[in-house]
Amino acid sequence: MVKFxxxxxxxxxxxxxxxxxxxxxxxxxxxxxxxxxxxxxxxILGPGDFLGEGCIAGQSTCMATATAVASVSVLSIDKxxxxxxxxxxxxxxxxFISFMLARNIRIEExxxxxxxxxxxxxxxxxxxxxxxxGKEDKAQRVxxxxxxxxxxxxxxxxxxxxxxxMNKFRKLGFIKYNGGLQIDNxxxxxxLHE
Numbered sequence: 001m002v003k004f005x006x007x008x009x010x011x012x013x014x015x016x017x018x019x020x021x022x023x024x025x026x027x028x029x030x031x032x033x034x035x036x037x038x039x040x041x042x043x044i045l046g047p048g049d050f051l052g053e054g055c056i057a058g059q060s061t062c063m064a065t066a067t068a069v070a071s072v073s074v075l076s077i078d079k080x081x082x083x084x085x086x087x088x089x090x091x092x093x094x095x096f097i098s099f100m101l102a103r104n105i106r107i108e109e110x111x112x113x114x115x116x117x118x119x120x121x122x123x124x125x126x127x128x129x130x131x132x133x134g135k136e137d138k139a140q141r142v143x144x145x146x147x148x149x150x151x152x153x154x155x156x157x158x159x160x161x162x163x164x165x166m167n168k169f170r171k172l173g174f175i176k177y178n179g180g181l182q183i184d185n186x187x188x189x190x191x192l193h194e
Contacts, residue, residue, distance in 0.1 A: 001074050006145075010051075010066035010074065017062050020082045023047050028070030029150065030064045041153040043128055044069065044146070050099055055079045056086070070145060082191035119157040123165050124190035126154050127175065131183040143181040 001024070004010055009022065010028055014183075023045055030043040030051065042064060045051055051066055055082040056079055077085070086093045113122055130143050148166065152159040169175045 002074050004068040004074070006068055006070050008068045010072070011062050013062055015062045017059045018019045018079055020050055020052045020056060020077045020079065021066075021074040022077065023049050023051070023077060025075045027069035028072055028074075029067045029069050031067065031153070032064045032180060039153060040156075041150055046132065046156070047081065048099075049103075053096075053100065056082055063119075106194060114156055118166050119155055119161050120168075121191055122155045122157070123151065124149060124169070124187050127169075127181075127183050128187055128191065133183070133185065133188065143183065146181065151174060180188045 002021075004026075011017075011019075013033060026053060028045045028049075030045065031039050031041045033039045051074075052062070054063060058175055067184045072102040072126075082086055086096060113125055117125070127143070130146065148159050150163045151166075155162065166175065169187065169190070170177070174184050174190065176184070
């Protein structure tokens with residue numbers, strides 16, 4: 001078990017990829033920086049999610065930087081131990097494969113969302129995903145501390161546009177700021193509306 005404080009780097013883009021991590025508590029932001037220094041947030045992961053799995057597929061370096069959004073506890077599994085566990089422990093292997101398939105579906109949905117939806121719809125979908133909408137056993141109505149800047153990076157728009165839509169969502173009762181950002185399931189209507 002390894003614990004990280006808020007904003008602490010779990011692993012950095014370009015570092016050797018040697019471990020798979022399983023998040024037990026907290027949230028982790030995965031981000032990528034290009035050659036010109038532009039950063040893109042590619043995922044926010046939470047309890048029950050894996051990260052760093054590229055090492056077992058042959059990646060020698062980390063493709064993204066993982067940063068603790070809030071304090072996080074992860075189980076760090078050495079690459080060789082992970083491979084052994086996948087071959088020898090069927091229940092664990094099934095759980096990992098289910099996670100990877102769900103993550104692949106999510107990445108495809110993210111790409112379609114980025115290509116075809118407005119920033120308002122992308123923001124609504126991002127907020128619902130962060131609240132783990134649809135995952136009854138994991139749903140959380142209050143989000144971990146997420147800045148508008150981070151939301152803008154995730155959605156692919158400016159912070160001012162995020163601010164505009166967040167104010168609109170608040171006025172419509174889709175979100176509340178009460179001891180943290182609270183997401184109402186009615187926000188789904190923004191995503192479904194044509």
